[in-house]
Amino acid sequence: MPETxxxxxxxxxxxxxxxxxxxxxxxxxxxxDALLMDADEELxxxxxxxxxxxxxxxxxxxxxxxxxxxxxxxxxxxxxxxPTVQQLVFYLxxxxxxxxxxxxxxxxx
Numbered sequence: 001m002p003e004t005x006x007x008x009x010x011x012x013x014x015x016x017x018x019x020x021x022x023x024x025x026x027x028x029x030x031x032x033d034a035l036l037m038d039a040d041e042e043l044x045x046x047x048x049x050x051x052x053x054x055x056x057x058x059x060x061x062x063x064x065x066x067x068x069x070x071x072x073x074x075x076x077x078x079x080x081x082x083p084t085v086q087q088l089v090f091y092l093x094x095x096x097x098x099x100x101x102x103x104x105x106x107x108x109x
Contacts, residue, residue, distance in 0.1 A: 011070075011096050020093040027089050030065055034058045045086040049079070066092065 011019055028043050035053060037043065044052065049059055059079050067074050072095060082088045
């Protein structure tokens with residue numbers, strides 16, 4: 001399983017294009033691992049998951065890994081609404097670029 005040393009707080013502080021780059025590297029690593037690809041192999045980012053050879057079970061596992069690594073809750077429907085690696089990267093980058101919600105009971109500034 002790929003490791004990440006990038007803290008969620010650090011990701012949220014990056015400019016949007018850098019968040020996208022960090023997320024793309026992480027997502028690409030997870031997908032290559034699931035597809036048993038070598039690190040130097042090129043992963044087609046605009047090909048659907050199922051055309052890449054992934055199953056629903058493997059997609060669910062990738063989603064769970066991303067949730068743990070990014071401390072996010074990712075709706076399963078996202079995998080079907082964002083059916084390519086590239087679209088998933090943009091979706092996750094948008095989530096991380098959004099302002100963090102204020103803690104419950106405290107008004108946001």
